[in-house]
Amino acid sequence: MIKIKQKSDLNESEVTPEAIYHKRREFLKYGSMLSSALILNTVSSRLQASVDVTGYKQGVITLDEELTPFKDSTRYNNFYEFGTDKSDPARNAKDFDTSNWSIEVSGACEKKGEFMLEDILQGMDIEERIYRLRCVEAWSMVIPWLGVPLGKVLQTFKPTSSAKYVAFETLHDPTRMPGQQRAVLDWPYVEGLRIDEAMHPLTLLAVGMYGKTMPNQNGAPVRLVIPWKYGFKSIKSIVRIKFTDREPPTTWNLSSPREYGFYSNVNPEVDHPRWSQARERRIGEFFKRETLMFNGYAEEVASLYSGMDLKKFY
């Protein structure tokens, strides 16, 4: 069902004109990276445009399911920082400025500090990965993300042996994120993963979708995508990463501990206390479809939870 292409794989698509065009763009990207690196040395605080995703590697992980139209995945968003209605983020995040974005890295690692997003991504291949997205509210989408494996990024900070978990934090700035002016949730939004979940090859640090940089309402400029967990685990607009030795607090769990667990793996057999998780409505479809164990990624991730009672660790 899921193909993870190896770098050495050579197939038909790579000799099509599209692939040549694609390589051409890659060449341009590296060229511009070289020149921007030269400029960066002198003008480090210049206004940086949003993340450059051109030249991404197409179809690194594909899925034989119809993509959710861009129009739908960009106007039906749960991003409470920009309002609680699903149509709010598209409207309220329109002018959200994500230039000069930096991430503070702290905790159990050797390379701590504040890093510019483009420096973190420097030299990493941006991959296109098509994943299912399953919201805890029982609807789902199929989205072609662009990003880099989170594990690859985290390794560059050299986590120590006491790094058992990774905690993430969203920007907290009520002037830029008007939804934070109301205490619907305990701001800032925080999320966390066990280190093996964070390092899992499917876990993506996403900076774009549908071949473009991340739209503001979808978590620009940088967010997580953990396809086997309910959508709220995939924290958006990340400004802090911390390696810790204990399970970090997570926002929805703080809001309603009985309803949203730390793990929140997609599981059709464990219902939300108020509604069933057995089925979901795929955006664009009329009838509901069956929800798959771990959102269809059981083969890849089930071993992470072997021996665990998934009813207890929901």
Next chain:
Amino acid sequence: MLKHPLAKPLFFIFCLLPLLWIVANAVFGDLGANPVETVTHQTGDWALRLLLLTLLLTPLKNWTGNPQWIRFRRMAGLFVYFYAFCHFSIWYLADHGLDVLSMLNDIKDRPYITLGFTAFVLLTPLALTSNRWMMKKLGKHWKSLHRLVYLILVLVIAHYLWLVKADYREPIVYALIGGLLLLLRLPVIRQNLLYKQGVS
């Protein structure tokens, strides 16, 4: 104005506008990324809004001393049932594919659905007995039967509050209005607000 021969037809059209709006959006515009959810929410919203309107007519009569307000009560009430029926039907069709067993399980397992479904079931005898013939037949029992509407209001508001994830603003506004409408029916308060002819 309330007595005008066009008042009732106009009120009928007014109550039909939400439906026309939904249909027009479905045909000419669009209902958003999740049309089933949009239609489910909007029909539910309008059932509740019209229920509050229905319950406002008696207090209006009491304040103004104008009994004409009551002329609209049956139609408003029947529209509550109509929107509740649409609300129920789209859920039964799209969420359960008309599978009775699947629907009953949902009603059994999900408290907020239990409440909503109970409210819908209780509305049915009220809709069936809203005609003049049934009114006559039931006599004084008619009034006691139709007092069920207060229980229905409480059920519907609890149904709404219970399904919200974190933002309670909207259901709380409805709960406050509903609570106020119930308070106005307490004998102590009702007596004080009655329109008194000839008293300045």
